[in-house]
Amino acid sequence: MNAEIITQAERPADEATLESEHRYKRLLASVTDYVYTVMVEAGRAVATLHGPGCEAVTGYTSEEFETDQALWYRMIREEDRPAVLEQAEHILRGEEPPPLEHRIIHKNGTERWIRNTTVPRKDAQGRLTAYDGLVYDITERKRAEERLTRAHARLKANDAALKRTLEQLKGANQQLKETQLELIQAARLESVGALAAGVAHEVKNPLQTILMGLDYLVPNCPAGNENLRSVLSDMRDAVMRANTIIRGLLQLSAHTDFEMKTEDLNAAVRRALRLVHAQVVAGKVSVVRKLDAHLPRVRVDVGKIEQVFINLFMNALQAMSPGGVLTVTTRAGRLGEDLTLSDAACRPLKRGERVVAAQVQDTGTGIAPANLPKVFDPFFTTKPVGVGTGLGLSVVKKIADLHGGAIDIQNVAPGGVVVTLVLRAEPEEMLSSAKGV
Amino acid sequence: MKPMNTEKKRILVVDDEASITRLLKLNLEQTNEYEVRPENDALAAVAAAEEFKPHLILLDVMMPGLDGGELAARFQANPKLKSVPIVFLTAAATKGEVYARGGKVGGLPFLAKPVELSEVVACLKRLLSG
Numbered sequence: 001m002n003a004e005i006i007t008q009a010e011r012p013a014d015e016a017t018l019e020s021e022h023r024y025k026r027l028l029a030s031v032t033d034y035v036y037t038v039m040v041e042a043g044r045a046v047a048t049l050h051g052p053g054c055e056a057v058t059g060y061t062s063e064e065f066e067t068d069q070a071l072w073y074r075m076i077r078e079e080d081r082p083a084v085l086e087q088a089e090h091i092l093r094g095e096e097p098p099p100l101e102h103r104i105i106h107k108n109g110t111e112r113w114i115r116n117t118t119v120p121r122k123d124a125q126g127r128l129t130a131y132d133g134l135v136y137d138i139t140e141r142k143r144a145e146e147r148l149t150r151a152h153a154r155l156k157a158n159d160a161a162l163k164r165t166l167e168q169l170k171g172a173n174q175q176l177k178e179t180q181l182e183l184i185q186a187a188r189l190e191s192v193g194a195l196a197a198g199v200a201h202e203v204k205n206p207l208q209t210i211l212m213g214l215d216y217l218v219p220n221c222p223a224g225n226e227n228l229r230s231v232l233s234d235m236r237d238a239v240m241r242a243n244t245i246i247r248g249l250l251q252l253s254a255h256t257d258f259e260m261k262t263e264d265l266n267a268a269v270r271r272a273l274r275l276v277h278a279q280v281v282a283g284k285v286s287v288v289r290k291l292d293a294h295l296p297r298v299r300v301d302v303g304k305i306e307q308v309f310i311n312l313f314m315n316a317l318q319a320m321s322p323g324g325v326l327t328v329t330t331r332a333g334r335l336g337e338d339l340t341l342s343d344a345a346c347r348p349l350k351r352g353e354r355v356v357a358a359q360v361q362d363t364g365t366g367i368a369p370a371n372l373p374k375v376f377d378p379f380f381t382t383k384p385v386g387v388g389t390g391l392g393l394s395v396v397k398k399i400a401d402l403h404g405g406a407i408d409i410q411n412v413a414p415g416g417v418v419v420t421l422v423l424r425a426e427p428e429e430m431l432s433s434a435k436g437v
Numbered sequence: 438m439k440p441m442n443t444e445k446k447r448i449l450v451v452d453d454e455a456s457i458t459r460l461l462k463l464n465l466e467q468t469n470e471y472e473v474r475p476e477n478d479a480l481a482a483v484a485a486a487e488e489f490k491p492h493l494i495l496l497d498v499m500m501p502g503l504d505g506g507e508l509a510a511r512f513q514a515n516p517k518l519k520s521v522p523i524v525f526l527t528a529a530a531t532k533g534e535v536y537a538r539g540g541k542v543g544g545l546p547f548l549a550k551p552v553e554l555s556e557v558v559a560c561l562k563r564l565l566s567g
Contacts, residue, residue: 201499204528205454207551212460215554219467243551 032057032137036065036072039130043092048072057114057137059107077103077111084116091118094128101138113142178347200246207246211239248395262426263302265356266291266330272309273328276317284322290329296425298356304399311392312360312419319364319417327361332425341408341420349406354425361418366411375409396421445472446565449489451482451508452497452526461495464554471561479503483511486518492565494518495557498527498547509545522564524548526557 034053038045050065050072058075065071076084080102090097099117106112115136123129214236221228273280273287280287309328316326333339336351349355367375376397393409396419400407405423412418448471450458458475465471476485479500486494494512498505505525512518525547548560 201528204550205457208528209454209456209460211551211553212457212464216460216463216467239551 034135036133036135037130038133040092040128043128045088045092054135057112057135058104075104077105079103087116087118091120091131092128094120094122094126096120101142111139112137113139195249200250203242203246207239207243210235214239248392259301259303260299261302262297263300263305264295265298265300265305265358265423266293266295268300268302268305269309269328269330269358272306272313275306275310276313279314279317280326283317283320283324285317285320285324285326288325288327290327292331294332295330296332296354296356298423299426300403300423305403308396308399308421309358309360311396312421315392315419316360316362316364316417319362321364324363327359329359329361330356332356335422339420339422341406341422347406348404349422349424354427355422356425357423358421359418360421361412361416363416366415366417367409369411372409372411376407445470446492446561447471447489448473448493448495448561449476449482449486449491450474450495450526451476451479451485451500451505452495453477453479453500454497457497461557465557465561468558479505479508482508483515483518486512486521487515490517491521493561494521494523495526496523498525522546524560524564526550526552 034057035051036054037049039047039049048065048069050060050062052062054065055061060071060075073081073084083100084102087097087100097118099115101113101115104112104114115138117134117136119132119134120128121130121132214232218229218232221232269289269291273289313326313328320326331339333355335341335349335353335355339355339357375393377394397407400421400423403423405421408420408422410418410420448465450461450473452458452461452475455475455477458477462473462475465473474485474489474491476482479497480502482496482503496505496509500508505527509523509525512521512523523545525545527547528550546560546564548556
């Protein structure tokens with residue numbers, strides 16, 4: 001066995017050399033740092049010595065650096081050279097600048113990142129005689145950082161996209177909720193309407209009988225019997241009240257027999273005002289008209305739209321004391337630009353759409369904020385018993401909906417309510433061609 | 438011989454509600470200007486009209502057996518009755534609709550129930566004045 005053991009000393013010289021070279025190459029390949037020394041005389045760099053590890057980091061040998069004293073500078077990527085020179089200037093002034101990270105171009109043409117840490121060497125008098133530089137190859141770290149930065153940027157972009165999506169989802173959810181409420185409201189109106197249509201005809205005939213009966217009894221009432229006359233009068237009022245309710249219910253159910261025509265909304269406002277003139281006079285209320293003379297036309301069932309105005313005027317009149325002011329305004333514009341309404345109130349119209357708006361404003365006491373969302377509900381009323389049926393605004397909403405329009409109600413300072421009806425304006429080109437016919 | 442303007446106008450009222458036809462008769466005849474024949478059976482209305490020779494027919498719309506629209510068409514198709522004005526008296530419409538449609542449905546005037554006597558009389562006077 002001993003004879004078989006070959007010691008290092010016994011190995012052939014060329015084999016030992018080969019192994020040493022091989023180990024050196026492996027070591028070199030694993031080296032990522034090297035040291036260099038810059039000799040300084042009178043504050044100027046006079047020579048640079050690069051340690052053997054420089055080949056692993058830069059691709060150039062110490063000899064190449066020694067032969068070409070400007071090689072270290074050319075090796076630096078052009079954009080980073082000013083920073084490197086600045087670092088050198090600092091240390092030549094005897095300062096200790098912080099480590100600098102910059103790029104170099106490896107002998108093989110690839111880009112590498114290095115971290116250059118300088119340490120001054122001084123003599124007993126404190127004069128700079130040289131400085132050592134420790135160069136670390138930080139390419140992998142930098143690449144990892146860049147990957148991290150890119151990933152972070154992507155994450156931020158994703159985060160922004162997620163936030164946008166979240167906002168869109170929130171918006172969609174809110175819209176869904178509002179649509180659901182509208183559907184509930186529409187279903188409620190629909191069921192009330194269907195019920196009304198079923199019973200209205202049956203109720204109207206008995207009302208007709210009572211009314212005709214009263215028409216017969218009144219002229220035949222014995223003279224002087226004021227009690228009887230008063231009873232008959234109360235009965236007539238009761239018939240009229242019942243009829244008003246039935247009429248409101250029928251208006252809620254009537255949605256198939258629209259006669260849509262291109263109309264002037266101002267004309268509908270004027271006709272409706274004429275119809276409530278007696279109530280305006282009786283209520284000692286003044287009427288202010290602010291009607292846009294150049295209002296685009298709208299496609300409506302004029303009878304239904306006049307019903308809307310009559311209902312709104314009656315509400316306004318009933319809300320005001322003597323001396324009140326009923327203001328009716330019409331104007332045209334683009335929704336969201338010239339005319340601002342909440343998104344919910346705008347629907348189904350879209351922002352930017354060309355619309356015609358009519359506003360009916362009173363100087364009453366307004367509506368309690370808690371009651372505002374309920375005012376379009378059938379039979380919701382804040383009026384005394386016998387004054388309102390609670391159907392006026394339900395009918396208004398129903399008619400606005402069936403015209404594809406929007407209705408909004410708001411309190412206004414110092415007191416009162418403004419109701420805004422918004423309808424889609426007829427396209428101008430259609431009007432021009434219609435006029436040409 | 439009575440002067441023409443004192444002749445009572447004959448009104449045929451066709452409505453399945455007997456109370457309505459009875460009260461219309463009482464009210465209109467009380468004015469001494471009209472003679473009213475009530476008819477509660479729509480199917481018998483054409484024969485009643487041929488016999489009564491009305492100046493005007495007040496016609497309910499929703500009736501069992503035959504609706505007012507169909508009955509109006511039969512009156513208008515009858516050579517003896519085609520020139521007789523017809524006014525619908527209906528619970529199927531509201532006053533707003535009467536107004537919105539210029540008071541006419543299918544070219545015929547109509548009154549929305551419940552209607553007051555004064556409105557009925559005004560309508561009759563307007564249509565019978567010619």
